[in-house]
Amino acid sequence: MAAFSSLIKKNRYQLINLHRIIKAQSSFKIVFTLCFALFFEVGLFWLFLDGFNFLHRMGGVGLIIISKLFDIFFLGMGFMLIVSSIVSSYSTIYRSDEIPFLLTRPFSISQIVLYKFFESTGLSSWAFFFIIIPFICAYGYHENMSAAFVVWNFLFSIPFLITCSGIGTVITIIIVRWIPLGRYLRIPGIGIAVIAAWFLIHELLKYRSITTESDLNLSMLLPGFTLASNPLLPSYWISEGIMLLTGGQWLNGVMFGIMITSTSMVICISIEWVGQKIFHEGWQRLTNGSSINERAPVMLWWLQNILLVFPSDIRAIVMKDIRTFFRDPVQWSQALIFFGLLALYFSNLRTFRYHTFPENWRNTIAFLNVFSVSAVICSLGARFIYPQLSLEGQGFWILGLSPARMSRILLTKFFLALSCMLLVSTSLMFLSARMLNAAPIVVVVAILLVCSISAVVCGLSTGLGAIYLDISQKNPAAIVSGFGGTLNLVLSLCFMLVAIIPFGMIFHLNLLHRMNNHQMYNSLIIAGLWLVVLTVLSIITPLYLGLKTLLRREY
Amino acid sequence: MIEICNLTRKFGSFEAVSNLSLTVLPGELFCFLGPNGAGKTTTIKILTGLLRPTSGTTRICGLDMQIDPIAVKKLIGYIPDMPFLYERLTATEFFQFTADLYEVPQNKVPLLCDESFRLFGLLDCRNVLIKELSHGMRQRLIYASTFLHNPQVLFIDEPLVGLDPYSIRLIKDLLMEKARAGMTIFLTTHILAVAEDIADRIGIISKGKLIAMGTLKELLALNNECKNLEDIFLHLTENDN
Numbered sequence: 001m002a003a004f005s006s007l008i009k010k011n012r013y014q015l016i017n018l019h020r021i022i023k024a025q026s027s028f029k030i031v032f033t034l035c036f037a038l039f040f041e042v043g044l045f046w047l048f049l050d051g052f053n054f055l056h057r058m059g060g061v062g063l064i065i066i067s068k069l070f071d072i073f074f075l076g077m078g079f080m081l082i083v084s085s086i087v088s089s090y091s092t093i094y095r096s097d098e099i100p101f102l103l104t105r106p107f108s109i110s111q112i113v114l115y116k117f118f119e120s121t122g123l124s125s126w127a128f129f130f131i132i133i134p135f136i137c138a139y140g141y142h143e144n145m146s147a148a149f150v151v152w153n154f155l156f157s158i159p160f161l162i163t164c165s166g167i168g169t170v171i172t173i174i175i176v177r178w179i180p181l182g183r184y185l186r187i188p189g190i191g192i193a194v195i196a197a198w199f200l201i202h203e204l205l206k207y208r209s210i211t212t213e214s215d216l217n218l219s220m221l222l223p224g225f226t227l228a229s230n231p232l233l234p235s236y237w238i239s240e241g242i243m244l245l246t247g248g249q250w251l252n253g254v255m256f257g258i259m260i261t262s263t264s265m266v267i268c269i270s271i272e273w274v275g276q277k278i279f280h281e282g283w284q285r286l287t288n289g290s291s292i293n294e295r296a297p298v299m300l301w302w303l304q305n306i307l308l309v310f311p312s313d314i315r316a317i318v319m320k321d322i323r324t325f326f327r328d329p330v331q332w333s334q335a336l337i338f339f340g341l342l343a344l345y346f347s348n349l350r351t352f353r354y355h356t357f358p359e360n361w362r363n364t365i366a367f368l369n370v371f372s373v374s375a376v377i378c379s380l381g382a383r384f385i386y387p388q389l390s391l392e393g394q395g396f397w398i399l400g401l402s403p404a405r406m407s408r409i410l411l412t413k414f415f416l417a418l419s420c421m422l423l424v425s426t427s428l429m430f431l432s433a434r435m436l437n438a439a440p441i442v443v444v445v446a447i448l449l450v451c452s453i454s455a456v457v458c459g460l461s462t463g464l465g466a467i468y469l470d471i472s473q474k475n476p477a478a479i480v481s482g483f484g485g486t487l488n489l490v491l492s493l494c495f496m497l498v499a500i501i502p503f504g505m506i507f508h509l510n511l512l513h514r515m516n517n518h519q520m521y522n523s524l525i526i527a528g529l530w531l532v533v534l535t536v537l538s539i540i541t542p543l544y545l546g547l548k549t550l551l552r553r554e555y
Numbered sequence: 556m557i558e559i560c561n562l563t564r565k566f567g568s569f570e571a572v573s574n575l576s577l578t579v580l581p582g583e584l585f586c587f588l589g590p591n592g593a594g595k596t597t598t599i600k601i602l603t604g605l606l607r608p609t610s611g612t613t614r615i616c617g618l619d620m621q622i623d624p625i626a627v628k629k630l631i632g633y634i635p636d637m638p639f640l641y642e643r644l645t646a647t648e649f650f651q652f653t654a655d656l657y658e659v660p661q662n663k664v665p666l667l668c669d670e671s672f673r674l675f676g677l678l679d680c681r682n683v684l685i686k687e688l689s690h691g692m693r694q695r696l697i698y699a700s701t702f703l704h705n706p707q708v709l710f711i712d713e714p715l716v717g718l719d720p721y722s723i724r725l726i727k728d729l730l731m732e733k734a735r736a737g738m739t740i741f742l743t744t745h746i747l748a749v750a751e752d753i754a755d756r757i758g759i760i761s762k763g764k765l766i767a768m769g770t771l772k773e774l775l776a777l778n779n780e781c782k783n784l785e786d787i788f789l790h791l792t793e794n795d796n
Contacts, residue, residue: 006655010641013648017684021643101639104603105656106628284606 003106007115029483036490041134048138056142066142070243071228073135074235077128078164083341084124085168086175087334092120093169093279094176094286113173113275114268121165128161149246156238156257159264163234166267173274177282234260300326313404317412321388335384338376339424345372346432359439360511366438367507370446370500373428374453377421378492385417385461386488387479390470406550414462414543421454445503445524452531453499456538457492463542464488467549495538502527556581556708556739557602562611564597564763571597573763574611579741579756581707584734586754587743590792594763595743596636599710602741603633615708629657632706636713638697642686646677646696649685650703657704671699675725690717698726702733709733711742715749727753747784757784761792 022030052069055062093099093116102112132153140149178189230236241256300322307315325331346369357365429450433443468484479485506523509515515523557579564572572594579585589595600606602613604620604627613620620627641649647668654664672678675695680688688696694717701709714730715723731753734740744750750757751771759767767774767787774787781787 003656003658006652009655010644010648010652013645013652014641014643017643017645017648020684097639098641100605100635103605104628104631104633106625108625280607 004111004115025483033483033486036486037130041130044131044134045138048135049142052138052142068225068228070139071236071239072225073132074160074239075228075233077132078160078233078235081124081128081161081164082168082171083337084127085120085165086172087337088123089117089120089165089169089172090176092116092123093172094283099283108276109279110272110276113279114272117166117169117268117271117275120169121162124165125161129157132157145246149242152242152245152253156242156260159261160234160238162264163260163267166264166271169271170267170274173271173279173282176286177278234263237263311408313408314412317404317409318416321413321416331384335380338380338383339428342372342376342428343431346428346435362436363438363442363507364511366433366436366442366446367504369432369436370429370449371496373425373432373450374496374500375493377425377450377454377457378489378496380421381417381457381461381492382480382485382489383476385413385421385458386465386485387476388413388417389462389465390468390473390479391476392471407547410462410466410543410547410550414458417462418455418458421458422451425450425454441521441524442507445507448528448531449499449503452535453496456495456499456535459539460491460495460542461488463544463546464491466546467542469549469553495534498534499531502530556583556616557585557741558612558614559598559602560612560614562598562601562613563609564594564601564606565609570763572601572608572760575760575763575765576611577758577765577768579739581739582734582737584730584740584753584755585742586750586757587741587760588745588747588750588757588788589743589760593760593792595760596712597763598760599633599712599741599743603631603710604628629704630707632701632704632709634697634701634709634711634714636716638693640685640693640697643684645682645684646672646688646692647681649696650700653700653703659704667703671703674729675699691719691722694718695722698729702729706738708739708741711740713744714742715744715746747788751784759788759791766791 052066055066055069093113096116099112099116102115103109107115136150136153139145227233228235228239237256237260241253241260243253244250244256245253247253300319303322304315304319307318310318426447429447430443432438433446438446464484464487468482468487470479470482470484473479473482503524506515506520506527510517510520557577559575559577562572562575563570575594575598587595587598597606601608602615602620604624607621615627616630618627618630641652644652650668650671651664654661654667659667668681669678672681675698677692677695677699680692685693685696709730711730714726718726727749730740730742734755754771756768756770757774758765767777769777771784774784775781778787778790781790
């Protein structure tokens with residue numbers, strides 16, 4: 001126990017020292033980051049409030065949606081927390097340099113796993129609170145809730161956070177221990193996967209089988225409502241408990257509070273148990289096993305052959321980056337989660353019967369999907385493209401000393417990122433438009449917009465990544481969360497808005513019949529020219545500045 | 556003090572350590588040599604509990620790491636070649652943290668800290684964040700904190716990586732002094748001159764198998780044509796390259 005408490009004390013020291021690190025930062029960076037956070041929170045609050053007001057004005061269905069939104073919100077947050085915990089606990093528990101250190105100190109394995117679980121939960125919690133604060137404030141304000149509503153939200157959120165994050169951590173520990181499956185587990189594992197897939201398809205087909213309009217009702221339209229009201233889910237306990245306690249129904253409210261708290265405790269005990277039983281095997285498998293596995297002598301040799309048309313230095317950089325990406329499960333699994341969820345949503349647009357909506361609504365949804373894809377493009381740019389130069393690490397001098405010109409290195413990185421990004425973003429956009437049967441003009445504009453945003457995000461991320469190069473940092477999360485990473489994300493999001501809003505306004509005015517079709521096409525041409533100029537400038541400027549910084553730099 | 560019995564560690568079909576058996580006596584400074592990939596670090600990792608053996612046993616001070624890991628960890632110290640340090644702690648805070656870990660009485664820590672930092676030349680940077688320390692200073696700090704709980708057995712993987720000549724002399728003298736005082740030291744190095752200078756006994760491992768063991772004199776006697784440890788090492792491991 002003394003050993004464990006020393007870890008707590010160590011964390012306290014680190015927290016105290018944080019101010020020294022912050023003091024070393026420029027005040028411009030601090031003010032910029034704080035202003036961005038504040039702007040983001042206020043913006044989200046305004047967005048949520050505007051949404052509630054819109055639903056309220058709709059009346060009928062809108063009011064039912066508002067009453068169910070609280071359940072849905074926590075269901076969604078719970079799902080996101082589990083997914084983010086799977087990702088963050090993998091890097092915090094398995095990829096941390098601290099683990100070998102702790103393993104050779106007098107800690108039991110269960111103590112180490114539990115300690116790292118809390119660290120991982122702490123890392124995911126700030127984003128959780130960052131999102132729920134504006135939502136809760138907007139919901140409470142709109143529904144005229146008392147201040148107790150906010151307090152209950154805070155108190156219920158902590159065990160909910162531990163529960164969801166804990167589920168993610170347990171999944172990670174199990175995955176790392178047994179996947180890829182060994183020879184004997186492979187057949188049962190594939191069997192379970194097939195049964196799970198069959199069950200999922202069966203459930204989805206239930207919704208597809210409804211063909212007549214009269215079958216449509218709210219729960220069929222939004223299957224999430226039914227799921228969110230399932231009394232076996234912790235998200236239901238938290239939303240119900242908060243509402244009951246705010247409404248003064250103490251007994252039932254406290255019962256839900258006890259349920260969520262005891263569940264979080266059971267989860268902690270489970271992590272301790274699972275950690276003690278299988279963590280070490282998984283950690284060994286990960287840190288020592290992978291290098292021994294027999295691999296093909298050259299990964300993706302066929303791609304290397306295709307790239308023979310390019311000069312050798314470009315081919316070398318491209319192949320190195322692609323191989324590094326595919327050999328790092330953290331990188332490709334996160335990219336898969338980013339786009340996989342969006343692809344799942346788009347491919348189910350018909351399940352939710354959006355394609356049966358009137359044409360105007362379908363076009364609006366198709367256009368709103370540009371926002372979803374663009375937001376994911378911005379996140380991917382920030383997470384994967386921005387840190388790629390810094391992640392070259394101390395080995396950057398190899399590139400620096402090579403006969404390859406720095407401009408070629410930078411442009412190779414840019415075009416490689418752009419090719420990958422375009423492939424995925426245009427496919428997603430095409431899938432969305434196809435599922436919605438959107439009008440051809442909307443499809444063309446949507447695809448052009450994501451192409452432009454992809455190109456600018458790649459240019460900004462590569463250029464700013466060169467300007468704020470940090471070769472001493474090994475952790476991509478730390479690189480991304482630095483000043484340059486934040487600036488990159490802010491500028492990418494700003495460009496996204498500046499690019500999309502003019503087109504959105506044109507379609508909106510046409511929808512309201514304030515602009516006829518002829519005027520709409522003329523306006524679209526002007527907006528298109530504006531987009532081209534903006535795109536070219538936003539690509540060239542950061543790349544040029546990035547190149548100048550790299551050329552000036554000493555390695 | 557360190558007993559390794561028929562130790563084997565496999566990674567898939569690859570055998571990193573193969574049926575290794577050896578004993579290191581109390582107060583002995585044992586140097587474990589071998590070419591890259593021979594199995595030195597794997598052996599140290601098993602002895603310190605970072606890896607589990609595929610088969611065989613290891614006992615430290617009579618205790619089995621697999622059965623009673625916490626008790627063993629309290630008796631040992633381990634310095635890896637690229638040690639991990641908490642970058643956002645100061646040197647003193649890291650020292651205090653280590654003292655807490657090993658339950659060193661609080662009232663003794665300031666004195667131990669002073670003595671240790673004086674010995675390792677860390678006094679001037681005691682309140683500097685670790686991230687701001689040079690590699691050499693970090694190495695000194697890890698030595699200072701490892702010796703803090705006075706381990707009975709010390710494992711060191713490449714003890715002199717990145718150190719200046721002053722630090723090398725300091726570490727060599729310290730290790731010999733600690734061994735004389737009864738500490739058992741098991742170290743791996745590629746600097747054969749260090750092994751010649753300080754080792755009581757030397758073991759050479761190649762492809763996971765122990766191929767030679769003894770004092771320098773014994774090894775020289777067994778390999779008549781060799782003049783020094785370097786010759787012996789190159790002669791015995793030439794098939795590896």
